[in-house]
Amino acid sequence: MSSPIAAEPDRSLPVRGPASASRNAYGAQGQQFDVDLRAAPFDLDDDAVAWVESTITGMSLEEKIGQLFVNHNNDYSPEYLDGVLENFHVGGIRYRPGPSAAVQEHIRYAQSKSRIPLLVASNPEMGGAGSCDDGTFVSTHLQAGSHPDKSIARRMGQVAGVETAALGCNWAFAPIVDIHYNWRNTVISTRAFGNTPEVVVERAKEYFDGISESPTACAMKHFPGDGVDERDQHVVTSYNTLGFEEWNRTYGHVYREMIGHGVQSIMAGHIGAPELSRHFRPDTADADILPATLSPELLQDLLRGELGFNGLIVTDASQMVGLTQARKRRDLVPETIAAGCDMFLFFRNPAEDFRYMLDGYRTGVLTEQRLHDALRRILGLKASLGLHRTPADQLVPPVEALGVIGSEAHRAVAADIADKTVTLVKDTACNLPISPATHRRIRLYGISGGADFTRADPLAYLDTVKEELEAAGFEVHLFRTAGQRQAAGETGMNFMRIMAEEATDDYADKYDAAFVFANVKGFAQEAAIRIKWSTPLAAEIPWYATEVPTVFVSLNQPNHLIDVPMVRTAIHAHAASREAIRATIAKIQGTSAFQGTFNENVFCDSFDTRL
Known part of the structure; x- marks a missing residue:
């Protein structure tokens, strides 16, 4: 693998070293960074903060635990949704893509049956195509980075925002801010904007600005950064092996810039970072290196502390072997939240995972403080989207809104970008x-x-x-x-x-x-x-x-x-x-x-x- 990293100029901001080497659930510094709902990226007013707090107060323990989960809806039937929402009280959903009309009706039913508005996620990495079968494929991330015209990424984001909003989605698992250093890495080979921090930051900001023209929050991914290892965390834990200083001026630079640009949430990858963990916990043995989704030193000390991220952290898909090879399922489910994640992406078995999270709370793995901080971030994200003041029957647009999906205007955008790239x-x-x-x-x-x-x-x-x-x-x-x-x-x-x-x-x-x-x-x-x-x-x-x-x-x-x-x-x-x-x-x-x-x-x- 070529090494373009060392030759890059130092763009890092001053780095604070760890205050101590004490170990606990909150990271090497022994500190939990509680949310400030009035600060970016939430920027809530008094009424919205009051809604967050009163909603939490009015929840049962089971409802609080349910808010931590994002369900993957593999079935569009009302009976299936009734079971998910009534038994597990989930805070968010993602669904299996299908025809736009069926997807929209599915989301409409889900919102109508949920007491607390749902975060509805999709994967619009390439425009509307990742959200429904008839959505517009605009470009890949790499394609959007393969021409001097940076507005290609903005136009991709604009189409993604318009088409996903028409479905009723409000949360985009994008942009991808990984850096494709290793040509053998095929997880992000087409899903990264490029192989330098500069092009990734430039195009990710454009995408974010484009999709933000619609009522959509972004979850950029995959912290602490893919593209160094050649392996795929879907099937094995992968690693970002850069030293702290190298990481800080490359991936760290990207995350600082995007956090400063207003990104609302971050998806933590099942990616370990040995040298970053050892920066905060110097005595960490190789066998104790965990993926970021289980690492408080990466989520709390680094992402919350050094990078100053105040938003919501969601895990990558919990069925991925990059996570499951690290711990028994009953342990890893609550430990992801204890480590600093706020939402858990996808049940493996809903009844089991819900019980594991509840047991983790009852045994003290998941503390009251960490649970309530996660809930404030989840509900804060919903309030930042205005979901708390939107009537339930208006959370999803009318059927007529689907006319923008796969429209001639959007296909013309795709054709122009294809010609350029x-x-x-x-x-x-x-x-x-x-x-x-x-x-x-x-x-x-x-x-x-x-x-x-x-x-x-x-x-x-x-x-x-x-x-x-x-x-x-x-x-x-x-x-x-x-x-x-x-x-x-x-x-x-x-x-x-x-x-x-x-x-x-x-x-x-x-x-x-x-x-x-x-x-x-x-x-x-x-x-x-x-x-x-x-x-x-x-x-x-x-x-x-x-x-x-x-x-x-x-x-x-x-x-x-x-x-x-x-x-x-x-x-x-x-x-x-x-x-x-x-x-x-x-x-x-x-x-x-x-x-x-x-x-x-x-x-x-x-x-x-x-x-």
């Missing part, structure tokens, strides 16, 4: 332009990583690619793997037969050029992601790059050159959307100029990827 990474063979007039017959290959947790068809984008190529005037010859041909009813298919059919003598007689479109996904299922070919010695591997002009287009990951260095023309289109595919094909033909930019991660620290 399609990036030519290299064309060392001077293959471009390639047009129907010069290279009419195209051999088209599609590469995917298999279906991810969205269960979407991983090769569905190929139909769009083929349609757009044919609309441009190309004659497209689609390659199909042995498995695909066998599934279509052909017999005797195996990789050796496919290789023989892809003979070299007449390849250039049959095809004028080869296009490879890759849409490889898979984070949350693998510790790392690379291209996986369909079979041993697969015929789609670009052996043909020496036979005809070959263009490799990534529609997702930016790090594919490590696996296809033989390709001399590489393009990063960022997305499998029709807008991005259409813009890419226009640029391949030379009818539109490449405008996108890239960082050095695309070359994966290898000399041959640049050839």
Whole structure:
């Protein structure tokens, strides 16, 4: 991994050292930083503070415990919601995306059945697309950082805010403020604005300002910062291994700037930070390093104390193995709140987790002071959004508001951003332009990583690619793997037969050029992601790059050159959307100029990827 960190100027503010090495639930300094509801980011008036306090006073213990939880609604039925709200009194929900009309009605019912207004979260990392099936995909974070125009991030945030607010959402699990230092890290490879603190801060502020034009609070993520380790905390605990001074001038700089900019909440990642923990607890052994979600020295001493964050802290998803490998479930549930988190994201088993939290309170793991501080932050965030003074039947917009979702205006924004951000990474063979007039017959290959947790068809984008190529005037010859041909009813298919059919003598007689479109996904299922070919010695591997002009287009990951260095023309289109595919094909033909930019991660620290 290259090390861009040490060469950066020191942008840190003065750092206060730990006052003592005493250990307790509140961190090395033995201090809990209680909320000030009249200060940023809440800025509540007397009436709102009074609502917070009176609401807490009027709660039963079970209702107080329930407010700590954000449920993941896997079922839209009223019966399911009735059970969640009546039995567990949750403070917030996130839901499984679906058609916008169904999502909005689901949220409307949930708010109507909740005595205390709900925080309704979504993942609008790419515009409205993360919140409902018909939402507008605007751009990825990396895409928004891949052009000099910083307003791309603001426009992405604006669309995200308008579309999620129309659904009834009020809490965005975005922006992502991780820094993509390690090219092998694929959790944030497309979900980080870039590989420097400067571009991350600049674009995160733009996104925040854009989405804040709608009635939405943001939860930036993933503290203390992803992008150093190559592993995925969905499946294993990962670590930010920077020393305190390095972290302070990189990730710390990002968090200070965003906290000062007004971000209301922060998602703590299941990411350990050994050197940061030892800065506050010098004698911490390797075996005692915990993810941030369980580390009071990171949540209290660092985030609350050094960085001065007064807002709400929510855990990342509690089913992630980055958390669950650290403690028994019955212990970690209350310990996350005791350590300094204010809300617990997602039940594993609702009855069990609710009981674990209640038991943690009754046994003293979760103190009265910490519980009530968390409740004040939760209700304070709700009051800062005006939920406390909004009539229950107005917490969700009318059905007519859904007209903005996937609108022509928003798709025009997406098309403009796609045109600006399609990036030519290299064309060392001077293959471009390639047009129907010069290279009419195209051999088209599609590469995917298999279906991810969205269960979407991983090769569905190929139909769009083929349609757009044919609309441009190309004659497209689609390659199909042995498995695909066998599934279509052909017999005797195996990789050796496919290789023989892809003979070299007449390849250039049959095809004028080869296009490879890759849409490889898979984070949350693998510790790392690379291209996986369909079979041993697969015929789609670009052996043909020496036979005809070959263009490799990534529609997702930016790090594919490590696996296809033989390709001399590489393009990063960022997305499998029709807008991005259409813009890419226009640029391949030379009818539109490449405008996108890239960082050095695309070359994966290898000399041959640049050839």
